[in-house]
Amino acid sequence: MKKILLAVFGMLLLSNIYGQGSYKYRLSLVDKSGSYDLLDNPEQLLSERALNRRLRQGIEVDTTDLPVSDLYLQTLREAGLTIVTTSRWMNTVVVQSSVPAMETTLKTFPFVTDARLIWKSVSWGVDGFIEEIYEDTRSASDMRRQLRIHNGIQLHQAGYQGEGMLVAVIDGGFLNTDVISMINQNVVGHRDFVTPDSDIFATHYHGTSVLSAMSANDFLQLQGSAPNASYWLLRSEDNESEYPVEEDYWIAAAEFADSLGVDVINSSLGYNRFDDPSMDYTRADLDGNTAFITRGANAAFTKGMMIVNSAGNERNNTWQTLIVPSDSPNVLTVGALNTDMEPATFTSPGFTRPFVKPDVVSMGQPTYIVHSDGTVGGGSGTSFASPVIAGLVTCLWQALPQLKNHELMDLIRKNSNQFASPDSLKGYGVPDFLQAYLTTDLRSDATSDSDEYRFYPMDQQGNIWCIDNLPEDQYQVRVFDFAGQLMEQRSFNGCRYVLNLNGLSSGLYILNLNGKRLKHSQRIHILN
Helix, strand or coil: CHHHHHHHHHHHHCHHHHCCCCEEEEEEECCCCCCHHHHHCHHHCCCHHHHHHHHHCCCCCCHHHCCCCHHHHHHHHHCCCEEEEEECCCCEEEEEECCCCCHHHHCCCCCEEEEEEEEECCCCCCCCECCCEEECCCCHHHHHHHHHCCCHHHHHHCCCCCCCCEEEEEECCCCCHHHCHHHHCCEEEEEECCCCCCCHHHCCCHHHHHHHHHHCEECCCEECCCCCCEEEEEECCCCCCCCCHHHHHHHHHHHHHHHHCCCEEEECECECCCCCHHHCCCHHHCCCCCCHHHHHHHHHHHCCCEEEEECCCCCCCCCCCCCECCCCCCCEEEEEEECCCCECCCCCCCECCCCCECCEEEEEECEEEECCCCCEEEEECHHHHHHHHHHHHHHHHHHCCCCCHHHHHHHHHHCECCCCCCECCCECCCECHHHHHHCCCCCHHHCCCCCCCEEEECCCCCCEEEEECCCCEEEEEEEEECCCCEEEEEEEEECCEEEECCCCCCEEEEEEEECCCCEEEEEEEECC
16 A cells, blocks of 8 residues: 555656646545444434435435445545545545546555546536526416416415425525525525535526526415425536536535435436547437436435436437436436427437436426526526426425335326327426326325325316315305405315315415314415
8 A cells, every 4th residue: 555655646746747737536446444334323324304214215224325435535635635525325536636647546546446537627618507598578377387287286275385395406506595585485505515615605596596496485476386395405516617527516415415314306407528528428328327427316216315307408409318317217307398388499309218208398498487686587498397397296295205206206207198108308298296196095185094184176277175184073164365355155064075166266365264173274276
C-alpha cells in the first residue's frame, strides 16, 4: 500500500505541468470493509420513517444499505485525492484531482476494481434539463385541466391531497422558492449535492416550476397535484456543464431521500449525450439496466420508493428517444400531451418491447406552473408533465397505503386509457386516479373495521358522494354554495349515506355534516 501511495503522490506532483485543469473519477470498490457491523444497528443507517416504509413492504436492510468503507476513503484522502461523493447502493466513490488520465494509476489501489473519468473542467456545455417553452395565456379552466384529465380533482375531494406523505424533488435548483409562499408552505428541507455550500434558492429556476406543479396550494391561482404533501428539495444537476458525474449526484440524492423515508421521488432530469462525446450513451444502452443512473433508479425502487421521471423532449432531435433513467422498467416514465390530448410535438418516443415506455402521459404542452418570479403561467415540456403525475401518485398511495410500490405502479398502468393497446408515444395512456382508487378493495374507506369516516365521489363528475363509516347516529347533511346559500338539505340515520347532487350546476360547494358526536365540513367540486 505504501508503494501505491507514493506512486499516486508522484502523479499528483506532476499537476503543475498540466496547469489548472480539474478531473473527477468514479471508482468502483471491491467491498465495504469496516462497515458490516452496522447491519446489526439499522437505525444508524436509516431514519425510523425509512425503516417503517421498508417494514410495510417487506424489504430488509442489506449490505447495499451500508456506507462506503471509511478505511478506503481515508486511504484515498491520504493519497491527496478529494472525496466528491459516494454511493452505498453502487459501492462507488467519486474523487477529484488536478491530474489527467489517472484511471490506470487509480486502479492500482487493491480495493479499486474500476476507475473512469466522469468530469473535467476544461470544457463548458449546456445544462441537462428537459427543455421547456413558456407560454403566457391561461384561464382558470385551463389550469384545472391538468388535474381534471386524471380525475385528480375528485381524488382530492375524497380527502387525499398528500397529507402524511414525503416527496423528494431532485432537480437543478429552486430559484426563489423560499420566498414564494404559494409553493413553499410544505417544504421541510433541502440539500445541494453538486456544491454543498451553495444557496439552493439562488441557483436555477427549473426546480421551482417543477415543484409548483405538485405543491401549489392557492385555489384561486393554481392547485398542485399534491398540495398537502411534504417536500425535500435536492439539487443534483450541475448547471455549468454536462458530464456523467451528475448521475453520481442524482444517486447520492436518491440515497439521501431513501434514508429520510421519502415515499415518492420526482425527477425531471435525464441524460444521453455529454460535453465529451466519448462519454455519450448509445441507443443500445437503453435496456433498463446499463446506464449508471438507471441502475441507481432500479436500486431506489428496491428500497420501496416510487420514482417518477420525465421521458425527455427528444422527439424532434437527432436522439429521437428516451433519456436515462426513464428507460428503467422500475421508473414511472411520463410523456407529454398537448391540449388536443395528442402527444406533444417534442415528447420522446419510447418502445413497447421488452417493456412499455413511456408508462403514462399527462399535460405538457402546456402545464400550468409557478415561475421563479412568483407568477403563474404555462410551461411546456415533459419536465412539467412528470410532477403532475408524481403528485397524484403520492395522493393515491396516501389513499392506498397497503400497496407496495410495484403494486401501485401496476394499478396506475392498468387504469390508464390505452392499457390494452399501449404505444411508444403515450405508453399506457392517460391514467385515471379516481378509477384506480375506486376499483380496488384496499381503500381505507372500504375497510369495514376502520374507525375513520370517509367522503368520496362515486362518479367522475363529483355529483354523487358516499359518506361512509360514520359512527351510528342521526345526521343532517347540508350543501351551500360559496355565497352561503343553502342548496340541498337531507337527513339520514346510520353509518353510511349516498348523496345525489345531480340537481346542482357545476361549481364549488361546501358540504356540512352534523351529528351528535360528529361534525364535518369540506369543499366539493361538481363538474357537469
